[in-house]
Amino acid sequence: MEFYDTEKRLASVQAGRMVMLGLLLASLPGCATTGNPREGGLFGWSESKAIDRQRALRDQLAESSAVGRSERTRQENLYANRADLQTEVAIRDQELKTLRRQLSDLSRALEMGELTPVAAASEADALRTPVSQSSGAGSDQLRADFDAIDQQIQLLNQ
Numbered sequence: 001m002e003f004y005d006t007e008k009r010l011a012s013v014q015a016g017r018m019v020m021l022g023l024l025l026a027s028l029p030g031c032a033t034t035g036n037p038r039e040g041g042l043f044g045w046s047e048s049k050a051i052d053r054q055r056a057l058r059d060q061l062a063e064s065s066a067v068g069r070s071e072r073t074r075q076e077n078l079y080a081n082r083a084d085l086q087t088e089v090a091i092r093d094q095e096l097k098t099l100r101r102q103l104s105d106l107s108r109a110l111e112m113g114e115l116t117p118v119a120a121a122s123e124a125d126a127l128r129t130p131v132s133q134s135s136g137a138g139s140d141q142l143r144a145d146f147d148a149i150d151q152q153i154q155l156l157n158q
Contacts, residue, residue, distance in 0.1 A: 089136065092135055093136060093137070095130070096134055096138050099130055099134060100138075103142065103145050106120065106124065106127070107149050110152060110156070117153065117156040117157045120153045124146075124150050128150075
């Protein structure tokens with residue numbers, strides 16, 4: 001009787017294992033497959049999905065590289081523009097210094113009586129356009145100084 005019970009139990013355990021194995025095998029085709037080898041294990045991996053995943057990753061890398069190249073080109077252009085603007089500022093500053101010196105010379109000559117009113121008006125007319133077109137730091141003050149000298153010349157011409 002003991003032998004019979006052991007045989008029955010063994011048959012029952014084997015039958016349970018077979019049922020479990022059958023259920024496991026039946027559930028495998030229903031599992032989602034992936035192209036990522038880190039997911040899905042041995043039976044959840046799909047070569048075609050892996051190829052699609054690699055293609056998508058290559059496309060993403062190419063797009064990122066293109067964006068990076070575009071940004072580097074943009075940055076190089078900005079540096080070039082900055083250098084051009086710095087050169088332009090230096091030129092404008094030099095022009096303002098020259099105009100300030102000329103206005104100072106004209107003002108000094110007027111105060112010392114070294115110029116006739118007609119000669120002073122002629123020099124002021126020569127400076128009028130460059131002063132009015134000046135730009136940069138100090139150009140407003142330069143125009144104000146010129147206006148004061150111009151008024152002084154007009155008073156002398158009366």
